[in-house]
Amino acid sequence: MSEDTLRFYLDEHVDVEIARQLNRLGIDTITVQALETQGEDDPVQLQMATELGRVLCTMDSDYVDLAAEGAQHAGIVFIPSEHSEIGVVVRFLDLMARVFTDDEARNHVVYVSRLD
Numbered sequence: 001m002s003e004d005t006l007r008f009y010l011d012e013h014v015d016v017e018i019a020r021q022l023n024r025l026g027i028d029t030i031t032v033q034a035l036e037t038q039g040e041d042d043p044v045q046l047q048m049a050t051e052l053g054r055v056l057c058t059m060d061s062d063y064v065d066l067a068a069e070g071a072q073h074a075g076i077v078f079i080p081s082e083h084s085e086i087g088v089v090v091r092f093l094d095l096m097a098r099v100f101t102d103d104e105a106r107n108h109v110v111y112v113s114r115l116d
Contacts, residue, residue: 006075006097006105009054011045011063012038014079014089018057021090027097030054042066050074055105057093059084067109075105079112088114 007028010019014031022029030052032038037048042062049056055075056063063076077096079089092112096105 004101006100006102007052007054008077008093008097009045009049009052009056011056011058011060013059014057015084015086017086018089018093021086022093022097025090025094027094029093043071046071046073046076053102055096057089064109067107073107074102075100075107076109077112078109083112083114088112 005027008022010029010031012032016031016033019029019031032045037045042060043066046056046063046066050073053074055077056073057077057079059079059081061078064078067073067076089112096110
């Protein structure tokens, strides 16, 4: 993976196994559990992800609302419950990391969908 490869920040609603699998694929991914920031308010989590230059991955639609209200961010990936299977999310984020640049992800909300 190149230096411009997306890096991800998984909030507390996203299974940590997704981070493990992405990291095994060489995609730099951290979790709120690893950072010990569980329970922080959504704006704080979004700001932290943004300051770290990481795309925030979440199942919490409040982040989509924050983006719609004009919050600046490094990117948000919204994972609807119907597409929350670990394999679906890993395949989607792996593909996203390969085709999006940091600039393309910045201030965009992307919705996970099945790839099959």
